[in-house]
Amino acid sequence: MATLSRLDSRDPDFDAKLSALLAFDAEQDEAIDSAAARILKLVRTEGDVALVRLTQEFDRVQIQQAAELEIPRSEWLKALAELPASQRQALEAAAERVRTYHLHQIQKSWSYTEADGTRLGQQVTALDRVGVYVPGGKAAYPSSVLMNAIPAKVAGVSEVVMVTPTPGGQRNAMVLAAAAIAGVDRCFAIGGAQAVGALAYGTATIPAVDKIVGPGNAYVAAAKRRVFGTVGIDMIAGPSEILIICDGKTSPDWIAMDLFSQAEHDELAQAILLCPDAGYLDAVERSMNKLLPTMPRADIIRTSLRDRGALILVRDLGEACAISNQIAPEHLEVSVEEPDAWLPHLRHAGAIFMGQHSSESLGDYCAGPNHVLPTSRTARFSSPLGVYDFQKRSSLIHVSAAGAQTLGKIAAELALGEGLQAHAASAAYRLAPSGNN
Numbered sequence: 001m002a003t004l005s006r007l008d009s010r011d012p013d014f015d016a017k018l019s020a021l022l023a024f025d026a027e028q029d030e031a032i033d034s035a036a037a038r039i040l041k042l043v044r045t046e047g048d049v050a051l052v053r054l055t056q057e058f059d060r061v062q063i064q065q066a067a068e069l070e071i072p073r074s075e076w077l078k079a080l081a082e083l084p085a086s087q088r089q090a091l092e093a094a095a096e097r098v099r100t101y102h103l104h105q106i107q108k109s110w111s112y113t114e115a116d117g118t119r120l121g122q123q124v125t126a127l128d129r130v131g132v133y134v135p136g137g138k139a140a141y142p143s144s145v146l147m148n149a150i151p152a153k154v155a156g157v158s159e160v161v162m163v164t165p166t167p168g169g170q171r172n173a174m175v176l177a178a179a180a181i182a183g184v185d186r187c188f189a190i191g192g193a194q195a196v197g198a199l200a201y202g203t204a205t206i207p208a209v210d211k212i213v214g215p216g217n218a219y220v221a222a223a224k225r226r227v228f229g230t231v232g233i234d235m236i237a238g239p240s241e242i243l244i245i246c247d248g249k250t251s252p253d254w255i256a257m258d259l260f261s262q263a264e265h266d267e268l269a270q271a272i273l274l275c276p277d278a279g280y281l282d283a284v285e286r287s288m289n290k291l292l293p294t295m296p297r298a299d300i301i302r303t304s305l306r307d308r309g310a311l312i313l314v315r316d317l318g319e320a321c322a323i324s325n326q327i328a329p330e331h332l333e334v335s336v337e338e339p340d341a342w343l344p345h346l347r348h349a350g351a352i353f354m355g356q357h358s359s360e361s362l363g364d365y366c367a368g369p370n371h372v373l374p375t376s377r378t379a380r381f382s383s384p385l386g387v388y389d390f391q392k393r394s395s396l397i398h399v400s401a402a403g404a405q406t407l408g409k410i411a412a413e414l415a416l417g418e419g420l421q422a423h424a425a426s427a428a429y430r431l432a433p434s435g436n437n
Helices: 014-022 028-046 048-058 074-080 084-102 142-155 172-182 192-201 218-227 252-263 278-294 298-306 317-327 360-365 399-419 421-428
Strands: 007-008 112-115 121-127 128-131 159-163 186-188 211-213 243-247 272-275 308-311 329-334 351-354 393-397
Touching: 007 014, 014 317, 028 048, 028 192, 028 218, 048 192, 074 172, 074 351, 084 142, 084 172, 128 142, 128 192, 142 159, 142 172, 159 192, 192 211, 192 218, 243 252, 243 317, 252 272, 252 298, 252 329, 272 278, 272 298, 272 317, 272 421, 278 298, 278 308, 329 360, 351 360, 399 421
Parallel strands: 007 308, 128 159, 128 211, 159 186, 243 272, 243 329, 272 308, 329 351
Antiparallel strands: 112 121, 121 393
């Protein structure tokens, strides 16, 4: 049985119950953070020597030198060539859809010229080198390779360096094949906090990057948090989430399986359904109890639903939208007959899946938009990973001689008001002598 909370927005203590349901302690375990700090220090001070020792210790791979960590391109291409035709076709089709979608996100340089000839604008350039972390071994996610590497390449990143752990020397063929398809430039068989440290600080073997993206375990998250500032990072992601707003007209089996699709990630994942029809919530619960025994990851799903899931009865779809905005979910399914009518009411969500046929799982793999999304209510202020995360902007300021006369007086006045005489003089030096304007 899939036991989960039933809430009613009409109850006087609903807000308190919802807050308790959403509560998640995102603080890093002190032991994990301490271990990540120790590993990072080793990599920063000992470089390749530390990488060899840590790979032997954590991944049980008996290498003698760090150069052995690099997985040659020939191995990626071999993995691609030997994939079953159906898997290769699926990877290539997904990659093409992801690439097509992200081509629409490219930002371009721009400028405008004022009447006195002063030109102002913005120059957009790509990052030079990006590191992509991809879970490996038994937990292998080729879709993460596509979602992280393709936007970087679309942005114009010159070099994409992929790291992936290979416990016991086990290398995942689909991950390597995805690297070949996505345009990855170099790949190293290393994971954990040591991989993050190598990408952040650089060693003789692994080059330092400008930004690190991609999911990982608690040690990877702790390491990413610590190296931020030395390099950029995408985000510190929490457990996966799905929120479904339904009008009661979608098959209950469909909705039950959509909830399962996120609950199966891990026991901390969250799956919530909002609906104004109490009878429909009962039907979905019956579907969940019917379908759960068919799931290979039933124990994980059951725990996730019991601890963090909920079926919530709301007054109407308008209230459902308001509650959704409060939750700010990673994935939001709007499984109603006319989803466009409710879109203006939805402000905070990582990705919005509109209509009965838009299952969240399609977004995970092949719809096109990125599946790296803000979690833990961070959709209130952050966005999905995209091309813009691999581009940066420089302001352009080309002041004409005439423009310097206007701007110089304004700047000098403000600088003197702040007590910064050198600033004022710097602007004033460019003013033409009185009468010679």
